[in-house]
Amino acid sequence: MSTLAAGLPAARQAADGTTGEPSTAAATGARALAAFIRTHAPLFVLTGAGCSTDSGIPDYRDEAGHWKRAEPIRYQRFVREPAARRRYWARSFVGWPRVAAARPNITHRTLAALEARGLVTQIVTQNVDGLHQRSGARRVLDLHGRLDVVDCLDCGLRLPRERMQALLAQHNPDCVPVAPEVSAPDGDVLLGDAVQAGFRVPDCPRCGGMLKPAVVFFGENVPRPRVAHAMDQLARAGGVLVVGSSLTVFSGYRFCRQAAQAGQPIAILNLGHTRADDLAGLKLNAACGPTLTAALALLEQAPPRPSV
Numbered sequence: 001m002s003t004l005a006a007g008l009p010a011a012r013q014a015a016d017g018t019t020g021e022p023s024t025a026a027a028t029g030a031r032a033l034a035a036f037i038r039t040h041a042p043l044f045v046l047t048g049a050g051c052s053t054d055s056g057i058p059d060y061r062d063e064a065g066h067w068k069r070a071e072p073i074r075y076q077r078f079v080r081e082p083a084a085r086r087r088y089w090a091r092s093f094v095g096w097p098r099v100a101a102a103r104p105n106i107t108h109r110t111l112a113a114l115e116a117r118g119l120v121t122q123i124v125t126q127n128v129d130g131l132h133q134r135s136g137a138r139r140v141l142d143l144h145g146r147l148d149v150v151d152c153l154d155c156g157l158r159l160p161r162e163r164m165q166a167l168l169a170q171h172n173p174d175c176v177p178v179a180p181e182v183s184a185p186d187g188d189v190l191l192g193d194a195v196q197a198g199f200r201v202p203d204c205p206r207c208g209g210m211l212k213p214a215v216v217f218f219g220e221n222v223p224r225p226r227v228a229h230a231m232d233q234l235a236r237a238g239g240v241l242v243v244g245s246s247l248t249v250f251s252g253y254r255f256c257r258q259a260a261q262a263g264q265p266i267a268i269l270n271l272g273h274t275r276a277d278d279l280a281g282l283k284l285n286a287a288c289g290p291t292l293t294a295a296l297a298l299l300e301q302a303p304p305r306p307s308v
Contacts, residue, residue: 029284030294036267036282037114037299040239042121045111046255050244050270050288052129054105056098075220078212079153085210090199092213093168093175096161099129099147106289107243108135110296115139119299122233126245126252128215141230143222143251145215154209164202164211171200222251234258239265244288247275256280 037043049057077084104112112135114120123140125132128147132140148161169175204211216222234240240259247253256276259266267282268274269291277283284291 026286026290027294029286029291030298032282033267033269033284033291033295034298036239036265037119037241037295040265041119042237043114043119043239043241044234044237044255044259045114045120045123045241045243046245046247046252047111047123047125047127047132047243048245048247048252048270049127051107051111051125052102052105052127052131053244054107054289055102055129055131057102057127057129072218075217078217079210086199086201089168089201090172090175093165093172093199096147096165100161102129102131104131104135106293108132108137110289110292111135111243112137113296114292114299117299121237122230124230124233124252124255126249128213141226141233143216143226143230145213147213147215149214150211151214152204152207152209153212155204155207157204157206157209158214159205159211161213167202167205171202175199216251227251227254230255231258234264235262237264239267242266242268242270242274242276242280243292244270245274246270246272 073084073088078088079085108131111120111123111132115123115137120139123132123137124143125140126143128142128144130142130146130148150159150161150164151157152159202211203209234255240256242256245252247256253275256266256279260276260279265282266276266280267284268276268280269284269286269288271285271287274280274283
């Protein structure tokens, strides 16, 4: 495995145009990534929280793969404990505006451009923010669901998140949804105990059942049809590109393991250690956006592949 380190400060300086030429390490990383894409496209692209940090949505883990804050709520607690459910919805109600205001960044847009050029057969994202679709990408599978949708666990009613926000506001007129500076990728924020204890959670407006975001919580399984579709797309790809994910959670790591077993080449672009580093033929410890952008510029010097 070749490991190329493109330093974050140099990559950011090159991206904003303040220092002219990127560092040698950054340029070498971009060339290696462009060569990988050119050789093995169309690619199965797996993305994680590192793709959305430049959009103002924090990630869960540090560069060593450790939690930056407490583990997110588990499915079993959400459905069984009313207090835990109140806590989740209170924090999510306050944190949602920050997620809703996020916009696609250069990483999302560059992956969409690679897809448009026929170099990507599928984007599977572990993120729940919907930013890949908003960047123009069309072949996106939301592995862990979407935060902008809410489901009733009893009757199956599906509500847009803005409707849920309105219901939460009606039930909690004294709670103002003003997002603080620090939150999690799912919009979770830290609130005082008094706010959480007094928060009122609305029931399903159709059947009175329990409402839950249409995301896969910790302790909950990704739906089998979703995994099967992703595996089918993986089998059709010439290689795998991981962007901005530590792959700590098995739901994403399984695709790298399957690719390795099938002999498909793997490239990883991520700041910090990942669970699949030993499976990758190319590991770039680099900022996602600048490296992808530079690689795309190199690829545009050669004719793009036809769409698949």
